[in-house]
Amino acid sequence: MSYSPQNIFTARARLGEIPFWHPDEQLLYWADIYNHRVHQFNPTTGANQFFDVGEVVGSIAPAGNNRLIIGQRHRIAFLDTNSGKVTPILDIENNPDIRFNDGKCDRSGRFWFGSMSSSGKPQGSLYRYDRNGLHILQTGLTISNGLGWSPDDKTFYLTDSPLKTIYAYDFDSKSGSISDRRVLINLQAESFFPDGLTVDKDGCIWSAMWDGWCIIRFDPKGKEMMRVRMPVQRPTCLTFGNQDLGTLYITTASVGLSEIEIQNSFYSGDLFSLQTDTAGLPASHFHG
Secondary structure, eight states: OOOOOEEEEOOOOSBEEEEEEETTTTEEEEEEGGGTEEEEEOTTTOOEEEEEOSSOEEEEEEOSTTEEEEEESSEEEEEETTTOOEEEEEEOOOOTTEEEEEEEEOTTSOEEEEEEETTOSSOEEEEEEETTEEEEEEEEESBEEEEEEOTTSOEEEEEEGGGTEEEEEEEETTTTEEEEEEEEEEOTTSSSEEEEEEEBTTSOEEEEEETTTEEEEEOTTSOEEEEEEOSSSOEEEEEEESTTSOEEEEEEBOTTOOHHHHHHTTTTTOEEEEEOSSOBOOOOOOOO
């Protein structure tokens, strides 16, 4: 199958990120982090609306009917997608150099999210929030990014973007604990950086390559299978959607690009889709 990304929405986002497909609503949710917007895109009609959440939004996940759980700069909150109201849950960080980043729910409904340091120091952490409160699972990260789980729920994946590394952990689905961190994918020989990721039904990992003009599919053992060329410099994250979960949706960024780079990457910040011969795994809802 020849993979050809299609531009489906002219968003011109600064930092498009963290998409997920809502199977009940048949809508794609995604965020523009620095413009403080959570978007709701209908691929059938092409219509897009957004909610201004008034603050940096680094992660989003479904949390029941007409509700999302979101990670903002230093807190987690609920977003009502009927009213647009943001209801804080928990303030966590107070370090101005730290903000929350990529996040998802596991299949037991626990919300996982990471943090990153604007100073470039290894001050980031990985958190899990559930009905028993907040848990710190990993410290010493530079940019906690690209989270995911294998189809058999035995492996957890985490990306540290500046280190150009995707880690694998043993995952205990009953307790929500992780252990035995090891390097699954090492991209230090490349000029680009792994950003967000998603996992397909075959256990393969799809990772968006910041400054790489591409997305890469890896097999479950971390071996590169395929590169798909993108028409933009900074793909950021990706998720499978539509009724058969066979369409890959890809967010992109324009932030930090020079005028010349934007000319060469004119559609930066737009939303793309890609028809595949595989399918993804459904997004999990938060159960608090």
